[in-house]
Amino acid sequence: MKYMLTYDLMETIRNTNQWMGATARAYASYPIMSWGANPAMDWLKAWGEVTERTFARMVAKPDWDIPVxxxxxxxxxxxxxxxxxxxxxxxxxxxxxxxxxxxxxxxxxxxxxxxxxxxxxxxxxxxxxxxxxxxxxxxxxxxxxxxxxxxxxxxxxxxxxxxxxxxxxxxxxxxxxxxxxxxxxxxxxxxxxxxxxxxxxxxxxxxxxxxxxxxxxxxxxxGRTVTMGQLEETMIQRVGFKYAGVGRMVYPGLLQLGSFISMNLETHANSFRDEIISVAKGEASDHDRHNTFYDEYLAVMDxxxxxxxxxxxxxxxxxxxxxxxxxxxxxxxxxxxxxxxxxxxxxxxxxxxxxxxxxxxxxxxxxxxxxxxxxxxxxxxxxxxxxxxxxxxxxxxxxxxxxxxxxxxxxxxxxxxxxxxxx
Known part of the structure; x- marks a missing residue:
């Protein structure tokens, strides 16, 4: 896995999911979609909004945003x-x-x-x-x-x-x-x-x-069961051309995030399901409990x-x-x-x-x-x-x-x- 292609592929998957979310949100927001009652558009827009935000924040460093x-x-x-x-x-x-x-x-x-x-x-x-x-x-x-x-x-x-x-x-x-x-x-x-x-x-x-x-x-x-050779082959990648660290060997933040999420997969899945429902009902906000937590949790670094x-x-x-x-x-x-x-x-x-x-x-x-x-x-x-x-x-x-x-x-x-x- 120690190749730029692998790193770029992972970034491509993340970017594609972000694009799919943005596309779904934009499509469901067309004025013509509101001419008739169609709950499916509300759900599509909600899914797109949550998906776009989820994958976009994975590559953005959060602000400290310390209150006065x-x-x-x-x-x-x-x-x-x-x-x-x-x-x-x-x-x-x-x-x-x-x-x-x-x-x-x-x-x-x-x-x-x-x-x-x-x-x-x-x-x-x-x-x-x-x-x-x-x-x-x-x-x-x-x-x-x-x-x-x-x-x-x-x-x-x-x-x-x-x-x-x-x-x-x-x-x-x-x-x-x-x-x-x-x-x-x-x-x-x-x-x-x-x-x-x-x-x-x-x-x-x-x-x-x-x-x-x-x-x-x-x-x-x-840490006890895996060998160092296994770790180096499966966890280490070389930074792709998109970033200033091109060529640097890293343990990608996206892989670490995957490990974090897998430890409590059901909890995270339920949280995102509930957030989509909240957005569809108009009950969510930029600073609700879900977004406050995941804006930080999903922002990962290599x-x-x-x-x-x-x-x-x-x-x-x-x-x-x-x-x-x-x-x-x-x-x-x-x-x-x-x-x-x-x-x-x-x-x-x-x-x-x-x-x-x-x-x-x-x-x-x-x-x-x-x-x-x-x-x-x-x-x-x-x-x-x-x-x-x-x-x-x-x-x-x-x-x-x-x-x-x-x-x-x-x-x-x-x-x-x-x-x-x-x-």
């Missing part, structure tokens, strides 16, 4: 993004809230690179903005990165995180969500050896596979082949993080070197991606960290998405994380210092 924040004097402040560190495969961005003074809490959110854009953390950002200055790792779509930019694997990802932490300084509180949890832990441990003063103040790890074998899921079972393959081989199969055997740029990282960074583990009881125990395994690796700097929280009834967005996050996990940050902050309430801006 209210100042102490009641005025509205517009939220904008600015780039703090620029890199070929991802940037560190800040959410600037009008002319608001810096908050005492400086939080760096490490977004997953697992098929979705960093905008997956939009609700997390919105919930934290009133109480903190928020920074996010904004990873780029591999199909848009020229081959001349070089490779990007899990070691490069770790080095990027180290650069981001250095730029923000030691008064930073890092929150890693899902996939980047083990690599964020590794970046912190490497900094503990190379540049201790650049370590963050606290590290909150949310639902990530530090030890995938601690509690098996479908994801870990897949990962570099080397990042995807090294994740499976070294994190899941080799368990290098879990065995304290992870090597970055020829240097073996020792998690026992983390001695001052307070570490907080958050897991969801019903998480079927990174099951309880996988993230908690991080605490056993921190042999040099005092117990009073370790914490763990298991959220009852929460699934994977619920531990960083939704009701469980808002009501329980977010307050817990902020309390943990405050409990391990020196000079609580003081303004933070300047941020080093790199390019």
């Amino acid at each position: 924040q209210t100042n102490f004097d009641g005025t509205d402040m517009v939220v904008s993004t600015e780039t703090v560190v620029a890199r070929p495969f991802g940037d560190l961005i800040r959410f600037r809230v009008g002319n608001r003074p810096d908050r005492s809490r400086r939080i760096m959110l490490v977004a997953p690179m697992s098929g979705h854009y960093a905008t997956l953390l939009r609700k997390t950002v919105i919930s934290l903005l009133p109480d903190a200055d928020v920074y996010v790792t904004d990873w780029h779509n591999a199909r848009d990165i020229p081959v001349s930019a070089g490779k990007f694997d899990i070691e490069d990802y770790t080095l990027y995180l180290m650069d981001f932490m250095r730029a923000l300084g030691p008064d930073t509180h890092v929150i890693a969500v899902c996939q980047p949890v083990p690599l964020t832990l590794a970046a912190t441990a490497y900094l503990a050896e190379l540049d201790p003063k650049a370590q963050p103040r606290t590290l909150t790890l949310i639902g990530g596979p530090v030890d995938p074998e601690a509690n098996a899921t479908e994801v870990t079972d897949f 990962m570099t082949a080397e990042f995807y393959l090294s994740t499976v081989e070294r994190i899941f199969k080799g368990r290098e993080i879990a065995r304290n055997a992870f090597v970055v740029a020829g240097h073996k990282v020792d998690f026992g070197k983390i001695t001052t960074v307070a570490v907080n583990i958050v897991e969801g009881e019903k998480d079927d991606i990174s099951a309880p125990g996988q993230c908690l395994a991080a605490l056993d690796l921190l042999t040099g960290l005092p117990d009073d700097k370790k914490a763990a929280h298991l959220e009852p009834g929460a699934g994977h998405y619920g531990i960083f967005a939704g009701k469980s996050w808002r009501n329980n996990i977010r307050p817990h994380v902020l309390d943990f940050i405050d409990a391990h902050t020196d000079g609580k309430g003081a303004n933070v210092g300047n941020v080093v801006k790199l390019s």
Whole structure:
């Protein structure tokens, strides 16, 4: 499958479905179609509208669309993004809230690179903005990165995180969500050896596979049973001529999306059926529950082949993080070197991606960290998405994380210092 033709064929299928939806919607919208009562046209138009939107959003990066924040004097402040560190495969961005003074809490959110854009953390950002200055790792779509930019694997990802932490300084509180949890832990441990003063103040790890074998899921079972040769032959494709990354070997976002949907196929099928019915009845809207969710869920990005393959081989199969055997740029990282960074583990009881125990395994690796700097929280009834967005996050996990940050902050309430801006 490692051919441009395969990648272009997949894009052609997506584009064709988008065109079919647009054609059906346009055909059913002709004025002549309304001259007589014909429910079939209403259904055709509804099907076309849902189909067109579904396949169109698969190739569009969602906007952050952060709502305005209210100042102490009641005025509205517009939220904008600015780039703090620029890199070929991802940037560190800040959410600037009008002319608001810096908050005492400086939080760096490490977004997953697992098929979705960093905008997956939009609700997390919105919930934290009133109480903190928020920074996010904004990873780029591999199909848009020229081959001349070089490779990007899990070691490069770790080095990027180290650069981001250095730029923000030691008064930073890092929150890693899902996939980047083990690599964020590794970046912190490497900094503990190379540049201790650049370590963050606290590290909150949310639902990530530090030890995938601690509690098996479908994801870990897949990683254990499939061979690397099978993965490379069936999952890796070469970007076609349509994009700037032409020729780059990637794990396509559309394949990852197919995997996501197959895990809950009946649920997704019912959701789209219900949305078509709602559109036909005139009860749907651009921002209804279905569109709000799927506008983000269906927007997927490609990962570099080397990042995807090294994740499976070294994190899941080799368990290098879990065995304290992870090597970055020829240097073996020792998690026992983390001695001052307070570490907080958050897991969801019903998480079927990174099951309880996988993230908690991080605490056993921190042999040099005092117990009073370790914490763990298991959220009852929460699934994977619920531990960083939704009701469980808002009501329980977010307050817990902020309390943990405050409990391990020196000079609580003081303004933070300047941020080093790199390019």
